[in-house]
Amino acid sequence: MRSLFIVLLAALGVGAAAAARAQAPYPDRPVRLIVPYIAGSAPDVGWWAYAPLTARAFSPGSSSDYWTIAVLVSGFGSVATAVNLIATILGMRCPGMTLGRMPLLAWLYLTMSGMALIAITPLSAAQLMLLVDRYLGGHFFDTQAGGSATLWMHFFWIFGHPEVYILIIPCFAFMSEIIPVFSRKPIFGYPVMVAATVCIAFVSMSVWAHHMFTIGMSSYANTFFVITTMAVGVPTGIKIFNWLGTMWGGRIQFKTPMLFAIAFLFQFLIAGLTGIMLAAAPFDWQLSLSYFVVAHFHYVIVGGILFAIFAAFYYWYPKVTGRMLSERLGKLHFWLFVIGFHLTFDLMHVPGILGMPRRIYTYEPGRGWDTLNLIVSIGAFIQGVAILVFVVNLIVSYWKGARAGKDPWDGWTLEWSVSSPPPAYNFASVPTVASRRPLWDEKHPEDPDSRYE
Amino acid sequence: MTAAPALSIPVTPASDASPAWRLPDRGKVGMMCFIIAESAIFTIFVVAYLFYLGKSLTGPTPGDVLETPIFYTICLLSSSVTIHLAVKRLARGRSLSFLLLWLLTIVLGGLFMYGTAQEWHRLIYEHGLTISTSLFGTTYYSLVGLHAFHVTVGLVMLAIVLLLGLTGRVRVAQSARVDVLSMYWHFVDVVWVVVFTVVYIVGR
Numbered sequence: 001m002r003s004l005f006i007v008l009l010a011a012l013g014v015g016a017a018a019a020a021r022a023q024a025p026y027p028d029r030p031v032r033l034i035v036p037y038i039a040g041s042a043p044d045v046g047w048w049a050y051a052p053l054t055a056r057a058f059s060p061g062s063s064s065d066y067w068t069i070a071v072l073v074s075g076f077g078s079v080a081t082a083v084n085l086i087a088t089i090l091g092m093r094c095p096g097m098t099l100g101r102m103p104l105l106a107w108l109y110l111t112m113s114g115m116a117l118i119a120i121t122p123l124s125a126a127q128l129m130l131l132v133d134r135y136l137g138g139h140f141f142d143t144q145a146g147g148s149a150t151l152w153m154h155f156f157w158i159f160g161h162p163e164v165y166i167l168i169i170p171c172f173a174f175m176s177e178i179i180p181v182f183s184r185k186p187i188f189g190y191p192v193m194v195a196a197t198v199c200i201a202f203v204s205m206s207v208w209a210h211h212m213f214t215i216g217m218s219s220y221a222n223t224f225f226v227i228t229t230m231a232v233g234v235p236t237g238i239k240i241f242n243w244l245g246t247m248w249g250g251r252i253q254f255k256t257p258m259l260f261a262i263a264f265l266f267q268f269l270i271a272g273l274t275g276i277m278l279a280a281a282p283f284d285w286q287l288s289l290s291y292f293v294v295a296h297f298h299y300v301i302v303g304g305i306l307f308a309i310f311a312a313f314y315y316w317y318p319k320v321t322g323r324m325l326s327e328r329l330g331k332l333h334f335w336l337f338v339i340g341f342h343l344t345f346d347l348m349h350v351p352g353i354l355g356m357p358r359r360i361y362t363y364e365p366g367r368g369w370d371t372l373n374l375i376v377s378i379g380a381f382i383q384g385v386a387i388l389v390f391v392v393n394l395i396v397s398y399w400k401g402a403r404a405g406k407d408p409w410d411g412w413t414l415e416w417s418v419s420s421p422p423p424a425y426n427f428a429s430v431p432t433v434a435s436r437r438p439l440w441d442e443k444h445p446e447d448p449d450s451r452y453e
Numbered sequence: 454m455t456a457a458p459a460l461s462i463p464v465t466p467a468s469d470a471s472p473a474w475r476l477p478d479r480g481k482v483g484m485m486c487f488i489i490a491e492s493a494i495f496t497i498f499v500v501a502y503l504f505y506l507g508k509s510l511t512g513p514t515p516g517d518v519l520e521t522p523i524f525y526t527i528c529l530l531s532s533s534v535t536i537h538l539a540v541k542r543l544a545r546g547r548s549l550s551f552l553l554l555w556l557l558t559i560v561l562g563g564l565f566m567y568g569t570a571q572e573w574h575r576l577i578y579e580h581g582l583t584i585s586t587s588l589f590g591t592t593y594y595s596l597v598g599l600h601a602f603h604v605t606v607g608l609v610m611l612a613i614v615l616l617l618g619l620t621g622r623v624r625v626a627q628s629a630r631v632d633v634l635s636m637y638w639h640f641v642d643v644v645w646v647v648v649f650t651v652v653y654i655v656g657r
Contacts, residue, residue, distance in 0.1 A: 082490070083486040083487055117486055129595065132584065137584065138595070140595075
């Protein structure tokens with residue numbers, strides 16, 4: 001059945017590609033996401049692709065179609081991955097690995113995949129409608145024939161906002177693995193962490209129109225989306241308190257992964273707080289489409305997601321390659337990146353409040369934005385240098401790094417019980433699990449967790 | 454860590470003393486996830502259909518031209534019963550009656566597609582309603598067409614199983630997999646109940 005399903009998806013992909021080919025000026029270029037750039041124009045509709053920008057009249061040629069089909073096909077890929085993850089997590093757990101004993105990483109991936117199933121597909125549906133409009137003369141988003149530009153906005157943001165949580169939940173998962181190990185304490189409030197995550201998944205499905213306060217929705221709609229958006233901050237706050245609770249009283253080891261994790265906690269908190277500010281519709285009317293919004297979501301995506309991904313790199317790189325990343329270069333990367341990040345994105349809020357709009361390429365001097373933007377740019381260069389340090393670390397450590405061994409961090413989850421890199425078969429024999437920290441149980445048979453859970 | 458052989462049932466039971474370690478069937482879980490994802494796609498198309506009801510600038514209107522396809526709806530809904538019975542027969546090893554019921558399912562699904570084709574032919578040639586005529590045309594052909602596409606994909610997969618069955622390759626051992634395919638077919642039928650309600654009852 002699974003292979004049938006894959007064949008079905010592949011057929012859809014081939015069909016979509018063939019449809020593109022029929023219209024394409026360059027029929028035999030293989031890489032479809034890149035093709036529009038080679039063909040002379042990038043997709044010219046902005047990333048929201050609001051109607052009527054996507055109408056044939058305003059986006060002639062095929063660059064928008066390549067974009068549509070690329071998004072559609074990658075959407076199928078995301079859904080297939082989500083199906084795979086859920087079926088694996090629910091159907092292939094080792095003996096004793098009840099849902100209540102799964103690593104939080106598995107729980108959070110399960111939640112994120114469930115969200116992907118219902119958040120990515122509305123975008124696919126909207127892209128299908130766009131194809132109908134552009135190829136078959138349909139009128140879904142054609143205001144000349146009674147169609148609605150607002151409907152596209154809703155369909156886009158029904159995808160667009162849960163997508164942010166689809167990005168951040170895996171980062172929550174990294175935090176939930178890394179913070180306990182480097183605090184030398186089990187995670188604080190495991191069941192509450194799971195509940196808060198599932199709660200975020202539900203609530204975040206009903207907040208999308210906070211991206212649309214400025215289009216003039218009814219006051220009831222505005223109020224609803226203000227309340228839901230503020231509400232989603234509650235379970236997120238619970239998670240931050242639980243991570244702090246995990247660190248509280250622990251013997252914290254300030255290794256590079258933990259440094260990035262601690263920075264994540266502070267920065268994600270601030271990103272969440274500006275999110276709460278923007279959740280208030282009147283405040284959003286003032287600052288929507290300003291640099292304040294740009295600073296807010298970069299705080300989420302760089303200060304939150306990217307820092308978490310760096311933490312995960314430093315934490316799991318030894319497992320993946322068998323070599324440790326250099327701590328010295330790692331700390332240099334961390335401090336450069338923290339300084340660059342805060343120079344850029346802390347200060348970016350200010351020109352936003354002073355009225356600088358987003359999506360402008362220049363402005364007249366003397367508005368009071370010049371010095372701030374200069375510092376923002378300097379910060380960006382510092383971040384660039386930090387990334388270079390990171391890349392050098394990745395490359396040099398691959399050959400010269402210290403041997404990691406099975407378990408360099410004294411971890412508690414099962415990936416640290418096999419060699420680094422893990423063998424292709426993962427486990428020579430399927431392990432049996434009796435608690436949330438199976439490797440702790442094995443290392444401490446005199447005092448296993450299973451006695452207390 | 455107690456070493457167990459590479460099977461899903463441990464030789465040494467886990468300490469929580471559960472006698473057998475049972476997990477949900479991953480084929481069924483996967484298909485349920487796929488169905489949830491598909492439901493979201495259909496939801497968006499249904500919302501668009503309902504949102505645009507009565508907003509077409511030109512005719513024809515749904516009330517003028519749509520006729521309720523009761524017979525073909527009965528065909529499609531009965532095919533859910535026949536496929537269910539077919540899977541039951543297969544699980545009991547009765548291959549011949551499985552094949553007959555499976556074939557009947559395909560015939561009923563095919564009849565439904567014939568009904569859709571006939572309706573579209575009538576709408577296009579008698580009433581001049583195409584996908585580019587008006588918002589009604591756009592939303593109607595998209596929603597009904599999306600469903601018809603899913604029925605077609607289902608029919609292709611049913612036909613593959615039929616061919617495999619005729620060559621004797623579908624036996625009791627495969628009944629769980631065939632059951633997973635039948636979930637898809639039931640889903641397509643349930644979607645039709647929604648589409649039917651929206652297009653032919655609410656929408657007129």
